[in-house]
Amino acid sequence: MATIKDVAKLAGVAVSTASYALNNSSKISPGTKRKVIDAAVQLNYQKNGLARDLKLNKTQTIGLILSDLSGPFYSELIKGVQEVTLSNEYDLIACSSLGGYSSTAVKFLKEKRVDGVIVLAANIDDLIIMESVREDFPIVVLDRELTANSIINVSVDNIHGGYLAAKHLLDAGHQDILFVGGPPNSRDNQLRYQGFLNALTEREIHYTPKWNLEGKFTREGGYYTAKMIMMQGKLPSAIFCANDEMAIGAVQAFQESGLQVPFDISVVGFDDIEIVQYMNPPLTTVKQPKYEMGSLAAHLIFQALNGDIPTREYVLPTELIVRNSTISK
Amino acid sequence: MATIKDVAKLAGVAVSTASYALNNSSKISPGTKRKVIDAAVQLNYQKNGLARDLKLNKTQTIGLILSDLSGPFYSELIKGVQEVTLSNEYDLIACSSLGGYSSTAVKFLKEKRVDGVIVLAANIDDLIIMESVREDFPIVVLDRELTANSIINVSVDNIHGGYLAAKHLLDAGHQDILFVGGPPNSRDNQLRYQGFLNALTEREIHYTPKWNLEGKFTREGGYYTAKMIMMQGKLPSAIFCANDEMAIGAVQAFQESGLQVPFDISVVGFDDIEIVQYMNPPLTTVKQPKYEMGSLAAHLIFQALNGDIPTREYVLPTELIVRNSTISK
DNA sequence: AGGGATTATTGAAACGTTTCAACCACAATC
DNA sequence: GATTGTGGTTGAAACGTTTCAATAATCCCT
Numbered sequence: 001m002a003t004i005k006d007v008a009k010l011a012g013v014a015v016s017t018a019s020y021a022l023n024n025s026s027k028i029s030p031g032t033k034r035k036v037i038d039a040a041v042q043l044n045y046q047k048n049g050l051a052r053d054l055k056l057n058k059t060q061t062i063g064l065i066l067s068d069l070s071g072p073f074y075s076e077l078i079k080g081v082q083e084v085t086l087s088n089e090y091d092l093i094a095c096s097s098l099g100g101y102s103s104t105a106v107k108f109l110k111e112k113r114v115d116g117v118i119v120l121a122a123n124i125d126d127l128i129i130m131e132s133v134r135e136d137f138p139i140v141v142l143d144r145e146l147t148a149n150s151i152i153n154v155s156v157d158n159i160h161g162g163y164l165a166a167k168h169l170l171d172a173g174h175q176d177i178l179f180v181g182g183p184p185n186s187r188d189n190q191l192r193y194q195g196f197l198n199a200l201t202e203r204e205i206h207y208t209p210k211w212n213l214e215g216k217f218t219r220e221g222g223y224y225t226a227k228m229i230m231m232q233g234k235l236p237s238a239i240f241c242a243n244d245e246m247a248i249g250a251v252q253a254f255q256e257s258g259l260q261v262p263f264d265i266s267v268v269g270f271d272d273i274e275i276v277q278y279m280n281p282p283l284t285t286v287k288q289p290k291y292e293m294g295s296l297a298a299h300l301i302f303q304a305l306n307g308d309i310p311t312r313e314y315v316l317p318t319e320l321i322v323r324n325s326t327i328s329k
Numbered sequence: 330m331a332t333i334k335d336v337a338k339l340a341g342v343a344v345s346t347a348s349y350a351l352n353n354s355s356k357i358s359p360g361t362k363r364k365v366i367d368a369a370v371q372l373n374y375q376k377n378g379l380a381r382d383l384k385l386n387k388t389q390t391i392g393l394i395l396s397d398l399s400g401p402f403y404s405e406l407i408k409g410v411q412e413v414t415l416s417n418e419y420d421l422i423a424c425s426s427l428g429g430y431s432s433t434a435v436k437f438l439k440e441k442r443v444d445g446v447i448v449l450a451a452n453i454d455d456l457i458i459m460e461s462v463r464e465d466f467p468i469v470v471l472d473r474e475l476t477a478n479s480i481i482n483v484s485v486d487n488i489h490g491g492y493l494a495a496k497h498l499l500d501a502g503h504q505d506i507l508f509v510g511g512p513p514n515s516r517d518n519q520l521r522y523q524g525f526l527n528a529l530t531e532r533e534i535h536y537t538p539k540w541n542l543e544g545k546f547t548r549e550g551g552y553y554t555a556k557m558i559m560m561q562g563k564l565p566s567a568i569f570c571a572n573d574e575m576a577i578g579a580v581q582a583f584q585e586s587g588l589q590v591p592f593d594i595s596v597v598g599f600d601d602i603e604i605v606q607y608m609n610p611p612l613t614t615v616k617q618p619k620y621e622m623g624s625l626a627a628h629l630i631f632q633a634l635n636g637d638i639p640t641r642e643y644v645l646p647t648e649l650i651v652r653n654s655t656i657s658k
Numbered sequence: 659a660g661g662g663a664t665t666a667t668t669g670a671a672a673c674g675t676t677t678c679a680a681c682c683a684c685a686a687t688c
Numbered sequence: 689g690a691t692t693g694t695g696g697t698t699g700a701a702a703c704g705t706t707t708c709a710a711t712a713a714t715c716c717c718t
Contacts, residue, residue, distance in 0.1 A: 049440030051674035070408035079399035091433035094423040104420035111378030280609035380704035
């Protein structure tokens with residue numbers, strides 16, 4: 001591997017000259033510049049980015065940590081992050097938090113491999129993030145509550161979202177509504193449930209869940225919960241699933257049992273992930289402003305990088321998207 | 330930022346000792362090891378990964394280059410790559426080829442920031458890849474044909490896939506089949522078309538496309554092409570879209586015009602991306618072994634990294650998945 | 659008590675850059 | 689002809705690690 005030393009030697013100049021020349025510094029005369037560049041191409045020289053970053057103490061890249069690179073992760077959100085990053089002439093790399101303490105994510109959080117980081121990964125521990133705070137290293141965490149000097153929180157109004165979902169069903173005349181929850185320790189889940197309850201109490205309906213409906217935030221979770229519901233005899237007239245994936249699973253379970261959504265049971269989800277508009281029936285759901293979250297997160301990173309200290313907390317609105325999986329009673 | 334020097338000083342040892350201690354070398358006595366570690370936690374020391382990588386000339390990470398981090402990129406494929414990478418105790422980072430010559434992708438290809446790279450990005454030029462070949466730097470390119478010392482090709486049997494799609498329609502009695510192509514300079518597109526033609530000629534059907542049906546590999550592409558088809562008067566009895574995204578757009582266009590898929594027209598796609606099974610109707614398509622592609626690609630990287638020179642070319646099989654968007658005539 | 663063998667510790671070089679401060683040659687100014 | 693200036697070039701230090709080779713400390717045998 002040719003280094004800049006080799007280039008300098010071949011061009012017959014000092015290594016500092018070679019460096020200036022390759023970075024197109026105005027100090028260098030056109031003649032030597034040409035010599036150096038010729039030498040570089042002749043040796044097929046490629047700069048070592050690690051050395052450069054180390055010296056400059058700056059990587060010009062920001063990291064995006066996702067719970068799983070392959071998951072149905074919010075592609076809209078990534079787009080938001082990416083566009084802002086690109087327009088600031090930074091690089092963006094995505095890595096996964098899979099693997100716990102020895103995951104790539106931790107490596108990037110701690111080892112100064114990026115200039116700032118956006119964390120969207122519920123499976124990465126708050127503790128790890130707190131351990132990674134250091135001066136001048138902005139961290140934007142999505143969907144969690146964490147306070148430290150350089151940490152910025154961006155989240156979505158889950159409570160209002162849950163409220164909207166429930167209100168929609170109530171307005172449509174449903175009385176017997178069931179909340180199909182995700183993991184009980186998930187903050188998202190709790191807040192959505194909270195909003196759901198708020199809507200019910202507003203109508204003075206007392207919600208008494210007869211059994212514990214909570215599963216994973218996955219298709220299987222929704223599927224099995226729906227099976228459970230059907231086994232309990234009396235069907236509710238509507239369910240509100242804590243996320244879209246669960247709703248997909250639930251709808252599938254109902255349909256497999258010959259039930260018609262929305263005629264036999266209305267279903268509303270949460271997230272508005274891309275595929276739910278292609279379902280049969282298309283899913284009524286609560287939309288998160290995913291693109292906006294992403295671009296906001298990235299903007300905040302750059303603001304912090306530029307020395308402005310942005311506000312530490314942002315909550316973005318949610319919106320009800322009515323499709324055909326719900327019907328008036 | 331505390332460096333190892335600070336740790337050494339605080340612990341009262343030489344920096345080499347500190348380094349050995351932090352890396353848990355057996356040379357160091359338990360006593361000093363403890364001292365060093367205490368000092369490290371007290372200073373909240375975090376190692377600088379760049380410095381380490383530079384010194385070791387090894388990053389222990391492999392890069393995955395995608396055409397667009399946010400796209401509906403093959404999440405199955407990524408999963409394959411990720412699992413293999415993780416089990417080899419390497420890190421995986423994904424980056425986008427958006428931005429052409431100054432994209433993050435190029436940075437990672439050229440600047441020695443990763444130990445190997447997998448390229449799945451049609452929009453990155455062959456030339457760039459060729460410029461990045463260097464000894465001991467394995468590059469796996471997916472879905473393109475490129476020969477150089479350290480380049481390995483992995484692709485899918487597009488020809489046979491196209492053949493399968495066409496044969497399925499022919500077997501179902503369709504005579505008037507239209508090929509809805511993607512970008513004409515796309516190799517995937519060409520090969521799928523080739524397979525399509527092979528099936529027709531096998532039945533001695535001469536395919537004379539009355540107009541040029543080619544668009545982008547996107548939903549819009551399929552949508553507008555379908556509109557075009559409908560404007561031409563006589564509807565074919567089936568179409569074969571060069572990828573699923575286009576098929577989705579086409580189905581949508583047909584349905585908007587009141588046509589029934591598959592009763593008025595059969596549609597088959599290519600790729601078997603996740604959402605097509607949730608469409609209404611679920612799409613008949615040709616499945617690519619995405620997971621296998623990913624894990625194969627990663628395996629090959631590690632093989633090369635271990636000094637074995639693997640075969641330079643791999644072609645994976647495709648498979649027809651019959652769903653409800655096609656019907657017998 | 660002396661000498662070899664073992665174990666712990668350390669100084670210094672190296673990885674490949676960038677950049678400061680010094681230097682040089684030469685022209686311009688008074 | 690001495691000073692000042694200028695544009696071009698360079699040596700050396702620095703970034704934060706790891707690791708070799710050398711030294712220092714400890715131990716065990718006779």
